[in-house]
Amino acid sequence: MTNSPSPGEYQLLYIIVNCGLGSKVIRYAKEQGLTTGATVIIGKGTVNDRLLEFLGLTEIRKEIVIMVTERAKAFRALEEIGRKFQLHKPHTGIGFCIAVKYFFRGLKHPGENLEESRGEEEAMPEDSMYDAIFVIVDRGKAEAVIDAASKAGSKGGTIIHARGSGIHETSKLFAMEIEPEKEVVLILAEKNLTDPIVSTIREELQIDKPGKGIIFIQAVDRAYGLYK
């Protein structure tokens, strides 16, 4: 494990927009120089309108775009995306960033082998006892991720169905990018278990090889409902 040349702090960028805009956000982000790839999850939002509520039309489909990138790039991209998609207007969408502690992904050039980044751990709150481990892999591999995590002591995990395009997936179909299906696995783990869980997943799913998926970890301030 070598530290990347300029680790910097990584940020997880969330953009929540109306359905159909997700792919456009990704394309725009790529134009802006975000090369890490992105994942889109389809969700449902609510509306706040008495008439619509009376009519029973209270659900609206949303797309949640998540991207991991360096801090400076993330802030700039958020700004740019906010301007481009007019997020300041009501009913368009929201965007925000959350700090990422670690970020693993395979790289194309064997020389670098692995990029790893470490956030400023001192900055993390004292009482942060848990980590949220996010693993994004190809469709169908989530079970393997959870199996690997359980082997290392994890209590379980949540699978979220998503689509996304990594840096290796850029094929097009009539000018439309194909975004293959992904699975996002969210595992909450005690801090001392994070390292074994992550290294088992990295080993078993060969995350260190390019195109096999990414892992990022965020600090959790409080957690409830985890049994010991």
Place this chain on the structure above:
Amino acid sequence: MHILGEKLKEVLFAVLPITVIVLILSFTIVPLEPILILRFLLGALLIIGGLAIFLFGVDIGVTPIGNLMGSTIAKTNRIWLVGLSGLLLGFFISIAEPDLHILAGQVDSVTSGLIGKFYLVIIVSLGIGALLAQGLLRIVNNINLGKTFTLLYAIIFVLALYTSPEYLAIAFDASGATTGALTVPFILALGVGVSVLKKDSEASEEDSFGLLGMASAGVIIAVLLAGIRAKNLVITGSLEAKVTASASLLAPFLEQLPVITREALYALLPLVVIFLLFQRIAFKLSKKTAQRITKGLLYTFIGLVLFLTGANAGFMDVGSIIGYSLTAGGNKLFVVIVGFVLGVVTVLAEPAVYVLTHQVEDVTSGYVKRRLVLVALSLGVGSAVALALLKIIVPGIQLWHYLLPGYIISVVMTFFVPPLFVGIAFDSGGVASGPMTATFILAFSQGVAEATAGADVLLDGFGTIAMVALTPLIALQVLGLIYKVKTVKGGIEADDE
């Protein structure tokens, strides 16, 4: 109000193309009477409003019921219960389907009563029920979808050998006609409801589709079986000319309204009963959710009535007149080209197309893009209409000249296409042949047949829907193949293993 605007935009995109094309035709090569144009525009307006309301209703009413039903059935964990509920659900939903009654009535009259209306309705409903049960069991037991369809169409092929070509056309038409505007969204949702329970996410996604395709196959088998009993039947009689040259703008709408209201009510009734029954014994939804679904059913009803009234009263006459005058005008090639264009735009306005494409996006998290599915459907239906018209114009071509190679190609393709697309493709056959096709495209091709010397309006009119139900199978599987080839990772060395 954003949400209303969104839906309206979507619906406008669906209905405007066909409206514009027809208007262009009417101002250039097929002059229509002003009253007809006005009626057409009024019809388009009703269709836009009706479609928007209907789709809302399906979203919050029909789809949730279907999903809940599916999950509830699968959770019982008893094979016989799954099969039995499939049988009952399929039977009761299709027996109330107005389109089935219309079709059975037609068959009754063209076979001079040899195949009675009541008899056919029962046997088709049984067919749908039986295959729906099979479809559910297939999902639960992990049986390969491609193989299932191969087997089903092999059965159909054998049965087809024993029936006359005219009757064959009726059977294949029936598959498109009987899976109506309400049945389709419900069966689609049912499939998803059962398959989401699967732990293996890949299988769960693949099994979300295909149930409707199986129901369609069930209809064909049932109608063919009914025909074998009357093996030497002679298809005679002609369709009563129902061209109502009404001079009034509103009269046709007002005439249609009560008829359609009753039909929509009948079609919706089984769903309401099923929902209320299951709410009592199994769903036990909160009051708020139950209210929402009830509202959804109400919207579905209102939307369906508006939509069908618009389509029947506003579009049908225009369709047949355009078909007639175009053909009488002489240029046969032109007729086929216009048919292609009309096919391309008509399918966009099919209600079930919206339900299917949204579901595809939901299930695949947007991996399979809605727009691409629409493009494939449009091209498929466009060529279907063009081919169907060619058959009417060129006397030598028989329907089975298309159907046999068409279904052979579809079945062979299932072996190469990703299972997800096999399911979507076979479902889309029933989806594409909805109420818009049954009114506008059918009227158009009947108009063409009327103006063609030697073509029989009735016999050549049959077969158009069969074509519309066939070509999407190929078009969407082709899309699947393209996806398969294109979804590869680039930039990684091949020495992965």
